[in-house]
Amino acid sequence: MTQAVVSLNSGSSSIKFALFTLEEPGNPRLSAGGKIERIGIAPSLAIRSIAGETLHAHIWADGAGLSHAELLEYLFAWARGHLDGHEIVAIGHRVVHGGTEFAAPCRLDEAILAKLEKLCPLAPLHQPHNLAAIRAIARLAPGLPQIACFDTAFHHDKPEIAARFALPRALHAQGIRRYGFHGLSYEFLIRRLAELDPVLASGKIIAAHLGNGASLCAIADGRSVDTTMGFTALDGLMMGTRSGALDPGVVLHLQTQLGMRAAEVEELLYRQSGLLGVSGISSDMRTLSESGRPEAEEAIELFAWRAAREAAALAASLGGLDGMLFTAGIGENHADVRARICRRLQWLGVELDAEANARNATVISDAESRVRVLVIPTDEERMIALHTLGVLQGGSA
Numbered sequence: 001m002t003q004a005v006v007s008l009n010s011g012s013s014s015i016k017f018a019l020f021t022l023e024e025p026g027n028p029r030l031s032a033g034g035k036i037e038r039i040g041i042a043p044s045l046a047i048r049s050i051a052g053e054t055l056h057a058h059i060w061a062d063g064a065g066l067s068h069a070e071l072l073e074y075l076f077a078w079a080r081g082h083l084d085g086h087e088i089v090a091i092g093h094r095v096v097h098g099g100t101e102f103a104a105p106c107r108l109d110e111a112i113l114a115k116l117e118k119l120c121p122l123a124p125l126h127q128p129h130n131l132a133a134i135r136a137i138a139r140l141a142p143g144l145p146q147i148a149c150f151d152t153a154f155h156h157d158k159p160e161i162a163a164r165f166a167l168p169r170a171l172h173a174q175g176i177r178r179y180g181f182h183g184l185s186y187e188f189l190i191r192r193l194a195e196l197d198p199v200l201a202s203g204k205i206i207a208a209h210l211g212n213g214a215s216l217c218a219i220a221d222g223r224s225v226d227t228t229m230g231f232t233a234l235d236g237l238m239m240g241t242r243s244g245a246l247d248p249g250v251v252l253h254l255q256t257q258l259g260m261r262a263a264e265v266e267e268l269l270y271r272q273s274g275l276l277g278v279s280g281i282s283s284d285m286r287t288l289s290e291s292g293r294p295e296a297e298e299a300i301e302l303f304a305w306r307a308a309r310e311a312a313a314l315a316a317s318l319g320g321l322d323g324m325l326f327t328a329g330i331g332e333n334h335a336d337v338r339a340r341i342c343r344r345l346q347w348l349g350v351e352l353d354a355e356a357n358a359r360n361a362t363v364i365s366d367a368e369s370r371v372r373v374l375v376i377p378t379d380e381e382r383m384i385a386l387h388t389l390g391v392l393q394g395g396s397a
C-alpha cells in the first residue's frame with residue numbers, strides 16, 4: 001500500500017487540502033487537492049485530480065450552520081472510500097502562530113495544543129480555525145499523527161531588532177513583538193530559488209507574497225531578517241480587505257472620537273479596508289484592473305506604492321539587494337502591479353524586461369538589471385507535506 005500525507009490549511013471561511021503520495025522517498029507527489037469554500041454561508045466542496053479533473057463536488061445550499069468539524073467529517077468519509085490503495089500516514093496543518101516557543105514543525109499532542117490555544121488572541125481570525133481542524137481530526141482518526149507547520153517559524157530567528165516594537169520592555173517580554181507570517185510560502189520560495197539560481201539564493205533577497213493577504217520578507221543567505229507583517233497579519237502592506245500598517249492614532253480616534261467598539265474596529269481593519277475600502281468596488285485585484293473607474297486605479301496605485309515603499313525599507317534592513325521574488329495570486333499573475341512596484345525601485349537597480357514580465361516568465365528582469373527579479377509560484381501545501389515527512393522521519397524538511 002502506498003503511503004500518503006495530507007496538507008490542511010483551515011481558515012475562517014475555507015479549508016484547503018492536498019493529498020501527496022510517497023512513491024519516492026523525500027519527494028511527495030501531489031495526487032489530488034481541493035477546497036471547501038464559503039463556510040458559514042453556503043459551503044461548497046470541490047476535489048480535483050492532478051490533471052484538473054473534478055473527482056467530487058458538493059454544495060450545501062442550506063449549510064450556513066455547518067461547522068469546520070462537520071465539513072471535515074464529510075471530507076474524511078469521502079476520502080476513506082476513495083483512497084485507491086493509499087494509506088494516510090499523517091496530516092500536516094498550517095498553524096499560523098507558533099509564538100516565541102515553536103521555531104520548527106512538531107508533532108501535536110494535548111500539551112502542545114493547549115499552548116497553541118493560548119496564542120489564539122494573537123491571531124484571532126486564523127488560529128482558532130487551525131486548531132479546530134486539528135481537534136476534529138483527532139476525534140475522527142485518533143492516533144493518526146498530526147504535524148503543526150507554523151507560519152511564524154521561518155521568521156523565528158530574525159535579528160532581535162526586527163522583532164521589537166518601541167514599547168516598554170515588559171510588553172515585549174509578554175510576547176507583544178513582531179513575529180511575521182507567510183513563512184511557509186517564503187520557505188518554499190527559497191528552496192525553489194536554490195534549484196533555479198543557487199548563487200542568488202545565498203544573496204540578499206526581497207520576497208513579495210502578494211495575494212489576498214500580502215507581505216514582504218527580507219531574506220539574507222536563506223534566512224528571514226525582516227518582514228512587513230508584525231504582531232498580527234494586519235501589519236505592513238495594503239491587502240485585499242486589510243489596511244496594513246496604520247498610524248496607531250487612527251485606531252484610538254476611531255474608538256474615542258467615533259465611538260467604535262473594538263469588534264467594529266477589527267471588522268473595519270481586517271474586512272472593510274485595503275483594496276476594497278479604498279476602491280469601494282472590490283477586494284479583488286483582477287476586478288479592479290478591469291473596472292476602469294478612478295477609485296479602482298487609486299487603489300491599485302496605492303497598493304503598488306505601499307509595496308515599493310516597504311521594499312525600500314527592507315533593502316535597508318538587508319544592506320543591499322540582489323534579487324526580488326514575486327509570488328501568490330497577484331505576484332504570480334499581475335504583470336501591471338509587478339511593473340508598478342519595480343518602476344519605483346529602479347533606483348535600487350531593478351530593471352524589468354517588459355516582454356518577459358507581460359508573459360509571467362520565471363526571470364522577468366532585464367539582462368542588464370543589477371537586481372534579478374523572478375516570478376515563482378508558491379506551494380505552501382508542498383512545504384507542509386515536506387515538513388510533515390521531516391517530522392515523521394525525525395528530522396526537518
Ligand code: AMP
Pocket residue numbers: 210211212213240283284285286287328329330333334
Ligand atoms: P491569493 O490570495 O494568492 O489567491 O490571491 C488573490 C488575488 O490574486 C486577487 O486579488 C486576484 O485578483 C489576484 N489574481 C489571481 N489570479 C490573477 C490573474 N490571473 N491575474 C491578475 N490577478 C490575479
